[in-house]
Amino acid sequence: MRKTIVALTLCLALGLAALPAMAADYPTKPVTAFVPLAAGGTTDVFVRTIAPYMEQYLGKPVTLINKAGSGGAVALSALNKADPDGYTFSWANLPTVTTIPQMRKLTYNPDDFVYIASPMHYDYIFYVRNDAPWDSLDAFIAYARENPGRVSYGTPGLGTTNHLAVAWLANKEGLKMVPVPFKGNPKSVAAVLGGHVQACNTSTTASVSSYKSGKLKPLAIFSAKRIPLTPDTPTLQEMGYDFFQYSCLGAVFPPGTPEAARKKIEEAIRFAVSQPDVIKKAEEELYVSIDFLDGKAYRERRDQYYKIWGGILEEVGLKKF
Amino acid sequence: MGDIFINLWQGTIYAFSPINLLAIVIGYAIGVIAGAIPGVMAVTAMVLILPFTFTLEPLFAIALLMGAYKGGAYAGSITATLVNIPGTPEAAATALDSYPMSQRGEQQRALELALWASVIGGTISNLLLIFTAPPLAEVALLLGPAEIAALILFSLTAVITLLGDSLLDIWKGFISITLGLMLAVIGLDNMSATRRYVFGFEDLDSGVPFVLCIIALLALSEVFIQCERVRQLHIEQGFKGVKPIPYTWPQRWKDFKFCLKDLIRSSFLGSLLGALPGIGATTTAFVCYGEARRSAKKDNRFGQGDPRGIAAPEAGNNAVAASSLIPLVTLGIPGSVAAAVMYGAFMIQGMIPGPMLMQERPEVIYGLFVLLVLTDFIGAFMVALPFIYVVRRLLRRLDFSLFFPGVMACCVVGVYSEEFNVFHLRLFFILGVLGYLMRKNGFSIPPFILAFILGPILERNTRTALLIGGGSLEVFYTSKVAMILLILAVASLVWALWRKARGAESAGGLAVPEEFKH
Amino acid sequence: MKPRKELAIALGILAFCALNLLYFIPAQVAAEGSSTTYPHLLNGMLAFFALAYALEAVRQMWKSPAGERAEAGEKPSFLDVYGRTLLLMAVTGVWLFAMEATGFILSTFIFLPVAAYIFGSRSRWKPLVLGLVMPLIFYGVFRALHSQLPQGPVEALLSHLLD
Incomplete structure (x- = not known):
């Protein structure tokens, strides 16, 4: 009996000793990170911009692997199957852990993941063409109210936050507008430029060039704060709506990854996004907002938006699970 | 117009440096090697080298990628010619005639024809990009979902020329087309974000990747078919059986004159189709091939090694390379996968391509144009010619038993x-077996591929048009362009079928080539 | 190809259409909440073409009855013609389906020599060299590009040794 207790104590002591040892040593080999989108997009370039700084902090290479598909679900389902040893994590956009699991059956449960941190969030602008007769969102809404079912807006896909945010607005104002899904933000912008839809809600990067050359007219910022690109365009909140569109990029570990590894990657991300270089590149060239959330805040934000977006999904009839 | 020349001059000053020319050569070499290896796309190579451009000079990085893109656009035809395995999807149409030609021993002729057609198509398209990009982009923007749907339908009728002659072959061709359309249905229905034929695999949500599908159907199935010929292969032992026929200068000139009309037609057609998002080089190559065949006289030798059957698709698919950049530089909208990679390359350098970049930093865009024009010539003479010489030498004592594995x-x-997904390997195997079964039973693959690529665009645009139009078919006849294209589509369908019906009686030369029949 | 075989294929396609209509479309399209219009349209087209194909095959059978069978004479057996291909397919299938567990290097190292022997390689050692060299070249290229091929025990070992 006594021997057992001694043995147990020893084991425990050894185990406790091993834990901090893991924290001190980790990482001892390269860390693999999945990127849930194809190479060459805003997210991809952002992630590749911060990777060298993360490597500098971790002292080991970070291998980025692009696993596109199913709005990021392919990357997360691969992550779900990976070893939770702290050497594989995935970048994920907020919809992949909030809306997509509510729209279709997936092989992972987003509640199980270990949320590491979120380095930035995206910004969204609601545009019409420069020669459109509306100069404010109110005028646009008034027109849409008079012409139910005849006003269409472009989105990068059904069930994306871009679609849901406009759907929320339409519901709130009692408008009947047609959401038209295009293959990605650039195509949705092109449809506005060509006059095939009246408006679009797009992330900033896709619209920068067309906006700067005067082909698009911003009516409202759908994200929380005004953005440097269009400093004079008011946000939805300033117009009196109690709503803004939110989606962020974050990093997650597979279920069961030790806290020590999570902490280390969180710190690496924090280190990377506090670099002046990164901040400058993100804001001036990629048009996204650096907004660091640690693991706890990120998890809370995720839970909060799981409900918010879920509610809107239900209103538009896309919620299945 | 004058502005363009001033800008071009400034672009030349900005871009013309030995370092950038070196970038073109390196890039072109990477593209040629990746393109020539069956299954490895030039775009894959571009994606893999993209992260390394963070540390490079802007124009060096872009010239490198540009070179890889152009090199890959040509190099797919090398293996298509020599072993009937297209190195890239866009060379699938070239194989229809270049493989029979090389089987006769005229390998040098087939390879060079493809190369010079690529250079001509690429150059014409480069010039169109430089001088007509803005208006062409405006036109492309004005084409709405209804017009695009009608245009795709029109392109699909080019398939008809690829069908066989007997009634049996025609029905089988239509079955191939329908199967191609059906395979493309797999995945998320974009219009409702719900699943179709996914069977619970989220890996299928984004559909069957098109590169995977084409490599499986053309390359993997070809290896399976070659496996049956093992005994024969040993008798042939490489190409020792067929004596290589040299390609003389008078013959080059004769071929050039003979193909000139098709070269020019394909170059312009390729440039136009390339400027429209989504159609891509593979479809364009088939459409150009179909057009060349449609316009040829009755006694043509298409499918048996007609030089026009090499020149037309190669000029067409290389014309796409430059013109698919038109929406990118003028509107900031990437129209193809390769253009999306270029978009990323610009973004890495801190520039967002589009009308603004054209106004703010014209020297970058025009510098790129200058490099683009140079790429075709530098690449062809400094990289492609030596490369095909080496490949031909290597192939002469090739051990097929090691080559095919x-x-x-x-x-x-x-x-x-492509996507680092092991699921895709399984899909690849299944489609390879499907391709083998189809080919063994006389269902031709090109119509299947064309339908597979165009089907989703057709469905999506038709449904978008209906959605915007509130569910009525009105959009299709109120738009003049759509209406004209639809009438053209129906007319060309009827005409092609009528010609087929008459050709069937006289047993004309419009047969499906043997390699695709089996 | 014999009209009889053509007919069999046409009937096979028709059977697929029925399966599609009765099982796939209801269970894999409608049940997911997708519109069934387009899948039904395609299924109808396929059924129509398959029917036309079947009728044409029957017509051919009528036109050239039995007679042809005599010419067949001494035909190589099915296995003689297709044995190798089937074997290659089976090996390829195992290779690709197992790769997730075994990783690229190990499975390819085994696959390449086996496939080369199926292709009738007369050299004993060349296929082994190919099997050893080619996966390692790919591994090297992907490593240099900071990318990965499917991971397995050999990759883990190499990564342990090199990093």
Whole structure:
């Protein structure tokens, strides 16, 4: 009996000793990170911009692997199957852990993941063409109210936050507008430029060039704060709506990854996004907002938006699970 | 117009440096090697080298990628010619005539024809990009979902020329088309974000990747078919059986004159189709091939090694390379996968391509144009010609028993590195077996591929048009362009079928080539 | 190809259409909440073409009855013609389906020589060299590009040794 207790104590002591040892040593080999989108997009370039700084902090290479598909679900389902040893994590956009699991059956449960941190969030602008007769969102809404079912807006896909945010607005104002899904933000912008839809809600990067050359007219910022690109365009909140569109990029570990590894990657991300270089590149060239959330805040934000977006999904009839 | 020349001059000053020319040569070499390896796409190579451009000079990085893109656009035809395995999807149409030609021993002729057609198509398209990009982009913007749907339908009728002659072959061709359309249905229905034929695999949500599908149907199935010929292969032992026929200068000139009309037609057609998002080089090559065949006289030798059957698709698919950049530089909208990679390359350098970049930093865009024009010539003379010389030498004592397994490994690496998904390897195998069964039973693959690529665009645009139009078909006849295209589509369908019906009686030369029949 | 075989294929396609209509479309399209219009349209087209194909095959059978069978004479057996291909397919299938567990290097190292022997390689050692060299070249290229091929025990070992 006594021997057992001694043995147990020893084991425990050894185990406790091993834990901090893991924290001190980790990482001892390269860390693999999945990127849930194809190479060459805003997210991809952002992630590749911060990777060298993360490597500098971790002292080991970070291998980025692009696993596109199913709005990021392919990357997360691969992550779900990976070893939770702290050497594989995935970048994920907020919809992949909030809306997509509510729209279709997936092989992972987003509640199980270990949320590491979120380095930035995206910004969204609601545009019409420069020669459109509306100069404010109110005028646009008034027109849409008079012409139910005849006003269409472009989105990068059904069930994306871009679609849901406009759907929320339409519901709130009692408008009947047609959401038209295009293959990605650039195509949705092109449809506005060509006059095939009246408006679009797009992330900033896709619209920068067309906006700067005067082909698009911003009516409202759908994200929380005004953005440097269009400093004079008011946000939805300033117009009196109690709503803004939110989606962020974050990093997650597979279920069961030790806290020590999570902490280390969180710190690496924090280190990377506090670099002046990164901040400058993100804001001036990629048009996204650096907004660091640690693991706890990120998890809370995720839970909060799981409900918010879920509610809107239900209103538009896309919620299945 | 004058502005363009001033800008071009400034672009030349900005871009013309030995370092950038070196970038073109390196890039072109990477593209040629990746393109020539069956299954590995030039775009894959571009994606893999993209992260390394963070540390490079802007124009060096872009010239490198540009070179890889152009090199890959040509190099797919090398293996298509020599072993009937297209190195890239866009060379699938070239194989229809270049493989029979090389089987006769005229390998040098087939390879050079493809190369010079590529250079001509590429150059014409480069010039169109430089001088007509803005208006062309405006036109492309004005084409709405209804017009695009009608245009795709029109392009699909080019398939008809690829069908066989007997009634049996025609029905089988239509079955191939329908199967291609059906395979493309797999995945999320974009219009409602719900699943179709996914069977619970989220890996299928984004559909069957098109590169994977084409490599499986053309390359993997070809290896399976070659396996049946093992005994024969040993008798042939490489190409020792067929004596190589040299390609003389008078013959080059004769071929040039003979193909000139098709070269010019394909170059312009390729440039136009390339400027429209989504159609892509593979479809364009088939459409150009179909048009060349449609306009040829009755006694043509298409499918048996007609030089026009090489010149037309190669000029067409290389014309796409430059013109698919038109929406990118003028509107900031990437129209193809390769253009999306270029978009990323610009973004890495801190520039967002589009009308603004054209106004703010014209020297960058025009510098790029200058490099683009140079790429075709530098690449062809400094990289492609020596490369095909080496490949031909190597192939003469090739051990097929090692070559085909090697090809399979390359295909697998290529398929995997598209999206790094092991599920795709399984899909690759299944489609390879499907392709083998189809070919063994006389269902031709090109119509299947064309339908597979165009089907989703057709469905999506038709449904978008209906959605915007509130569910009525009105949009299709109120738009003049759509209406004209639809009438043209129906007319060309009827005309092609009528010609087929008459050709069937006289047993004309419009047969499906043997390699695709089996 | 014999009209009889053509007919069999046409009937096979028709059977697929029925399966599609009765099982796939209801269970894999409608049940997911997708519109069934387009899948039904395609299924109808396929059924129509398959029917036309079947009728044409029957017509051919009528036109050239039995007679042809005599010419067949001494035909190589099915296995003689297709044995190798089937074997290659089976090996390829195992290779690709197992790769997730075994990783690229190990499975390819085994696959390449086996496939080369199926292709009738007369050299004993060349296929082994190919099997050893080619996966390692790919591994090297992907490593240099900071990318990965499917991971397995050999990759883990190499990564342990090199990093």
